[in-house]
Amino acid sequence: MASSLLPAFTVRRGEPVLVSPSAPTPRETKPLSDIDDGEGMRFYSSGIHLYRANPDKRGQDPAAVIREALAKALVLYYPLAGRLKEEAGRKLVVECGAQGVMFVEAEADLTAADFGDVQSPPFPCFEQFILESTTVAGVEPVIDRPLLYIQVTRLKCGGFIFGQRFCHCVVDAPGGMQFEKAICELARGAATPSITPSWGREMFMARQQQQPSYPHLEYSEPSGGGPEPDRMLTTPASDMSRVPFFFGPNEIAGLRQRAPPHMRGATSRFELVAACVWLCRTAALGYGADEEVRLSFIVNARGRKDVPLPEGFYGNAFAYSVAAATAGELCAGGMGFALELVKKAKSAVTYDYLLSVADLMVSRGRPLFALTRTYIVSDVSHAGFKSVDFGWGEPLYGGPAKGGEGPLPGVTNYFSRSKNGKGEEGTVVPVCLPKDAMEKFQLEVQGLTAQQL
Incomplete structure (x- = not known):
């Protein structure tokens, strides 16, 4: 639903307050891992949950319930109530x-149905429902700032919106969800969260x-290219078009038909969609045949036997892996070639790979990942967003x-699960491209996802 379809409304925010742990916690300095504190992690990742009214909760204030549970959760997750400091070598520690x-409470002249x-x-209108921190020269610093910002916006129907912004240096998506679920369990009356948090940063x-x-x-500039900069890095936001693309059962079936026969049964939905979008995006942007183009994607280390994560770990446990080819090679090779590159890059992330990333961070001054033609x-x-239940039920x-999050629109993208108008579940990719490239992209996607007779 587009923001323009919402009725006119006003969000009235109260005065932000600091919520501290509800009981005494250790006073100490804890170093982040060398994966946590890379330049590419130094931003805030934002999420939103929308809830309808619950008749069983009539008379209960969701903001008060969440605030009390938050203070209790921070006793176990006390580093989240601290502040980042930068030491020698750009090393980040939590004081x-x-x-x-x-934390801030707010009111909006909207109902859950309005969305x-x-x-x-x-x-x-997400900007109205998340609490921003102070920016300096257009950049949002993470040093000596709260590591978590929460806004609870009451709706006139009795529902509410929970908006949060986590400092990515301290948690990744599963880690942040682990903390939110701890708040939920306490809000629903549990004496203690079901998962005991573990710091465990020494392993990275x-x-x-x-x-x-x-x-x-991922940390070096791609080869090839002339004097013209990548248009994805220079096109103003006003000249960009954003369109959500739904990859449901029919689209996935069409993509699977275009996979080499030996891959069809052993290729995941993510691999198919990632290869498709990368291939179509490259063609739509019209890169030169000799220009190297890349797909960089997050590979989660959780659940892998060779990565000895302690139970309850909530830090960053992933690495960026890269599939790369010249635009000419990629477009000529089609889906089969793109899939081979994606699968190879995905399998490359092991515990040794993660330690190699940590080595690189320290030896090269914790660089930002490359953005050109990437x-x-x-x-x-699979982050579990739908399971965040503060007692009002599953979020709408x-x-x-x-x-997407990060430095520029269109360079980063989230893949999420949702249903279409027919009730079919699929993967949604909110693609952002220069307006003149979007039509070409749409045609390329339609061509790859159409099922062959």
Whole structure:
């Protein structure tokens, strides 16, 4: 649903306050891992949950319930109430002093029904429902700032919106959801969360002799290209078009038909959609045949036998892996070639790969990942957004506030799960491209997803 379809409304915010742990917590300094504190993690990731009214909760204030549960949850997750400090070598540590997280209550002249059937990010008028922190020269700093901002907006129907912004240095998506679920359990009356948090950052520290053992294309500029900069990095936001693309059963079947026979049964939905969007995006943007183009995507290390994560770990446990080819090679090779590159990049992330990333961060000053002719995707389909229940029931919408996070629109993208008008479940990709490239992209996608007779 587009923001323009909402009725005129006003959000009235109260005065933001700091919420500290409800009981004494350790006063100490805890280092982040060398994966946590890379330049690419130094931003706030935002999410939104929309709830309808619950007759069983009549007379209860969701903001008060959440605020009380938040204070209790921060006793176990006390580093989240601290502040980041930067030490020698740009190393980030958390000064745990119970300084608190930022919390604000708000009111909106809207009902949950006014948002319609929101299925994918960006959430309509999301800026009104998340609490921003102070920016400096257009950049939002993370040093000496609250690590979490929460806004609870009451709706006139009795429902509410829960908006949060986490500092990505301290949690990734599953880690943030673990904390939110702890708040939910406490809000619903549990004495303690079902999962005990674990810090565990030492397992992702650089080795004594930093020797990155992989190419790590994600931190180097792509080859080829002339004097003209990548148009995805220079096109003004006003000249960009954003369209959500739904990949349901029919589209996935069409893509699977175009996979090589030996891959069809062993290729995931994510691999199919990622390969398709990367291929179609490259063709639509008209890159030169000799220009290297890349797909960079997050590979989660959770659940892998070779990555000894402690139970309850809530830090960053992923790496960016890269599929790369020249635009000419990619477009000529089609889906089969793109899929091979995606699957190879996905399988490359092991515990040794993660340690190599940590080594690179320390040896190269914690660089930002490359952005030129690069498409960065994150699959949040399995993060568990729909299970965030503060006692009012399952959210009508739960997911990222924006279509992507990061430095520039269109360079980063979230893949999420939703249903279409027929009730079919699929993957939604909110694609952002220069307006003159969007029609070409749509035609390319239609061509690849059409089922062959």
